[in-house]
Amino acid sequence: MHSNTFDTIVIGAGSAGCVVAARLAQAGNSVALVEAGQSDVGQADMLDLSRWKNLVGTQHDYNYEIAPQPRSNSDFNHTRGKMLGGTSSINTCVAFITPDHDLSHWVSLGASGWSPQECAPAFAKLRETVHFEQSERNNAFHTDVIAAAQQVGLAQQVFNAPAPSGNGIGWLDFNKKGTQRQSASVAYLHPLTQWGERLTVLTNTQATQLLFASNGTASGVRTNKGELFAKQGVVLACGAFATPKLLLLSGIGPQADLDAHGIPVRLDLAGVGKHLLDHPESGLAWETVSQIPQVDLNNMGLAFFANTPTGSTAPAVMGHIGTAVFDGHTTPKGYPSAANGFTININVARARSEGTVRLRSADPSAAPHIDFQYFTDPYDEETLLAGMEFARRLVQQAPLQRWVKRELFPGSAITTREQLSRYARQVSGTVYHPAGTCKMGAADDASAVVDSKLRVQGIPNLRIADASIFPSMVGVNPNITCMMIGERCAEFILADTRH
Ligand SMILES: Cc1cc2nc3c(=O)[nH]c(=O)nc-3n(C[C@H](O)[C@H](O)[C@H](O)COP(=O)(O)OP(=O)(O)OC[C@H]3O[C@@H](n4cnc5c(N)ncnc54)[C@H](O)[C@@H]3O)c2cc1C
Numbered sequence: 001m002h003s004n005t006f007d008t009i010v011i012g013a014g015s016a017g018c019v020v021a022a023r024l025a026q027a028g029n030s031v032a033l034v035e036a037g038q039s040d041v042g043q044a045d046m047l048d049l050s051r052w053k054n055l056v057g058t059q060h061d062y063n064y065e066i067a068p069q070p071r072s073n074s075d076f077n078h079t080r081g082k083m084l085g086g087t088s089s090i091n092t093c094v095a096f097i098t099p100d101h102d103l104s105h106w107v108s109l110g111a112s113g114w115s116p117q118e119c120a121p122a123f124a125k126l127r128e129t130v131h132f133e134q135s136e137r138n139n140a141f142h143t144d145v146i147a148a149a150q151q152v153g154l155a156q157q158v159f160n161a162p163a164p165s166g167n168g169i170g171w172l173d174f175n176k177k178g179t180q181r182q183s184a185s186v187a188y189l190h191p192l193t194q195w196g197e198r199l200t201v202l203t204n205t206q207a208t209q210l211l212f213a214s215n216g217t218a219s220g221v222r223t224n225k226g227e228l229f230a231k232q233g234v235v236l237a238c239g240a241f242a243t244p245k246l247l248l249l250s251g252i253g254p255q256a257d258l259d260a261h262g263i264p265v266r267l268d269l270a271g272v273g274k275h276l277l278d279h280p281e282s283g284l285a286w287e288t289v290s291q292i293p294q295v296d297l298n299n300m301g302l303a304f305f306a307n308t309p310t311g312s313t314a315p316a317v318m319g320h321i322g323t324a325v326f327d328g329h330t331t332p333k334g335y336p337s338a339a340n341g342f343t344i345n346i347n348v349a350r351a352r353s354e355g356t357v358r359l360r361s362a363d364p365s366a367a368p369h370i371d372f373q374y375f376t377d378p379y380d381e382e383t384l385l386a387g388m389e390f391a392r393r394l395v396q397q398a399p400l401q402r403w404v405k406r407e408l409f410p411g412s413a414i415t416t417r418e419q420l421s422r423y424a425r426q427v428s429g430t431v432y433h434p435a436g437t438c439k440m441g442a443a444d445d446a447s448a449v450v451d452s453k454l455r456v457q458g459i460p461n462l463r464i465a466d467a468s469i470f471p472s473m474v475g476v477n478p479n480i481t482c483m484m485i486g487e488r489c490a491e492f493i494l495a496d497t498r499h
Helices: 017-026 049-054 100-108 116-129 140-151 184-189 239-249 255-259 378-395 417-426 479-498
Strands: 005-011 031-034 168-171 199-202 207-212 218-223 226-236 280-288 300-306 317-322 341-348 356-358 369-371 404-409 459-464
Touching: 005 017, 005 218, 017 031, 017 184, 017 199, 017 479, 031 226, 100 116, 116 479, 140 168, 140 300, 140 378, 184 479, 207 226, 207 239, 218 459, 226 239, 226 479, 239 356, 280 378, 280 417, 317 378, 341 378, 378 404, 378 417, 459 479
Parallel strands: 005 031, 005 226, 031 199, 226 459
Antiparallel strands: 168 300, 207 218, 218 226, 280 341, 280 404, 300 317, 317 341, 356 369
């Protein structure tokens, strides 16, 4: 039996939540880590990176439906991990330190204290804890991709030394050891011997509502297994869909959204569930004259950043090179596929379209209503189109042409810019990076949900640590950024305690 009162309660054991809980427990706080899913300990499907697809669509995946999209494909769901490690236990472990450009942009949006220099100590602690490995390099196809990229102006880059900057192509790093993922759970929770003492991990426990003291401070959480109480504070780390959902269920959010479900308003906070961001992407694929040598766990070894259309101060698109034909979105729309081939997935690295997360009902078991509004900002459509054109130009270079038999999709019939843009949005998907739904901003920014110390506006002992606090989309895969946010959150809580 454990007590139901702790110094701090962390809700959600995902990429950021595991980090906050582990760091606080290491510093001597008593912590409850509340997780809706099950433990990953000893679970090969969750620990072995090559098996991630086995988890998609199972009870370990929230598998959220999205609202029909007026300007793009909407025939896909959003995978989110439901287990210790959260989405870091179901992702593909591509590891990127956050580019300086993005952190500086966050500061300009009101997140004071988040400059590259101020985040560097958190990244340093993270790098001591999370093991990164580079993808294998002895692949003749990849060598030719790099040569072709150099012919279209992309220099070879070492991405995490210390962070990707500007245009370039490089080998991906993965947060893994061999075939074993270094999820937030594996890297931060598993090594802690004090489980059950300072750190109480409560799996299969779903938070349904936050609890508050009579003075308005956060005092605990109601779960499907009873109530838990916090002497110091509560950290919400449920991710970009479930964190705004739990705030709304607790009466914190835009008044109209709460009124619509008869939820008494505790705090009318306009930004909750607004500003939903993502990395929309679309793919092009080519059949090859021979099989491409396979070296990577997930058919991915290289990525590039390109500043197309020109004029922006940071790369506008990111490309992932796949050593297989990724035809999940194209086959249903009638495009051909092949056994031997490669794919270039282009994503809008700093996409600007903003969607919403709202409640469907006041029932905590109901999934939220998720509407991305993909490509409603013209910048995203223009950028994706420029990225698709760039990918075609890359493949036209001699080092890659010796591999190519034919373009599978979009295919030679798609020639004009209008056709290419229509195709790109017809088969578009996501890199599964939802963010921004409780954004961080200056204390006087009415659209911000948390201040630059991650405190919910008006409730200083309630913090948020997950992808929902992104003030803007980062131009890389964001898992390591989420872990860094966890490091910073623990740092802020411990600083408060010291004072
Ligand atoms: C298929 C896929 C591949 C990806 N690949 C990569 C990649 O290669 N590299 C990369 O950088 N990023 C990748 N990502 C994205 C990245 O993993 C996420 O951005 C990141 O994990 C988000 O972290 P988070 O802390 O915001 O939330 P999460 O890690 O999603 O954690 C939220 C946690 O809260 C729990 N929770 C939710 N609601 C409740 C509740 N009411 N009560 C209790 N617990 C609750 C959840 O079960 C979950 O454990 C990928 C994502 C997907 C889906």
